[in-house]
Amino acid sequence: MILEIGTKWLNEFSPSSKALQTIVPKVLYNLESVNDATVLAKWKDSLYERFGEFDCWFEKILQNHLIFKDFPINYRFGTYEDYFFGIFSGYFFAKFVAICYMADKTEKSDLADVFSLLYRLIGHTNFEFNAYVLLKQAGLNSLDKIKTLML
C-alpha cells in the first residue's frame, strides 16, 4: 500500500510542481527495483542509522510548517479529523520521498535539499487538501487505515 500510494502521489503532484520534478526521476529510479515494502523499511532503518536524530529534526520541520501555516487557524478544511488527514498526508509524503531519495545518499546536505524541495510543494500549495482527497479516493478514510502508511 505504501509503495502504491507513494508512487501514485509522485506522479500525481510532479506535473504541477517544478520543485518535485527535480527529485522525482531519482526517486522513481530508486523505486524501480523495489517490489515490496520491506525494502522501504530497510532504507528507513539505514537512514535512521546514518542520522540518529532524524525524528527530532523531522519534528522541528513539522512544527515549523504548522507555525508557517498559522495552525490551527488557517487553511483548515472539513472536520478536525479531516484536517488531521491533510497534516498526516504531508508527514507521510515527505517521509516517503526523503527515505526513497536518500537510499543511496549519505550527506546531510542531500536531506536538507530534499526537504526544502518537498516543502515548496507541501507549504506553498493546496497540497494537504489535495492529498486528503487522494487518501479518501484510495479508501484510506480512517485512522486505522492510514496506519498502513506509517513508515
Add this chain to the structure above:
Amino acid sequence: MTTCLECCCSNSCEKVIELLLNSPEPLTFSEQEITFEKIRPTAYHLPPESKDWLSVLKELSYRILLNRSLSLNSRLSMFGVFFKEITVQKAQKQIGLLNRIFNDLNFAIAFP
C-alpha cells in the same frame, strides 16, 4: 507597524532546513520587533471564545507533537486520535471538553 504573535521562515528554504537539522533541540520562540514594509501579515478577526479555544487547541497539539517520550509515528497517531475525538465529541469552542479529551488520551497511553 503591524504586530503579530508568531512568525517563522518557510521550510522551502534550504538554509532554514539546514538550521533545523543543525541540532536536535526543540524549536523555541524569541520575541523581537519586526517591521513589515511591503508584506502585511495575515490578520484574523475571531470572536474571543474562538480565539481562546484555538489557542488551547494549538498548545495541546504541540504538546502531543513535542512529546519525545514517544516515537514520531506514535505522536502522529495520537494527534489523529485527538482530532478525531474533537470531531466525534463536538468539542469546538469547549475548552473544558478539549482538555478532558487530551487528558483521557494521555491516561490511555500511560495505562494502556
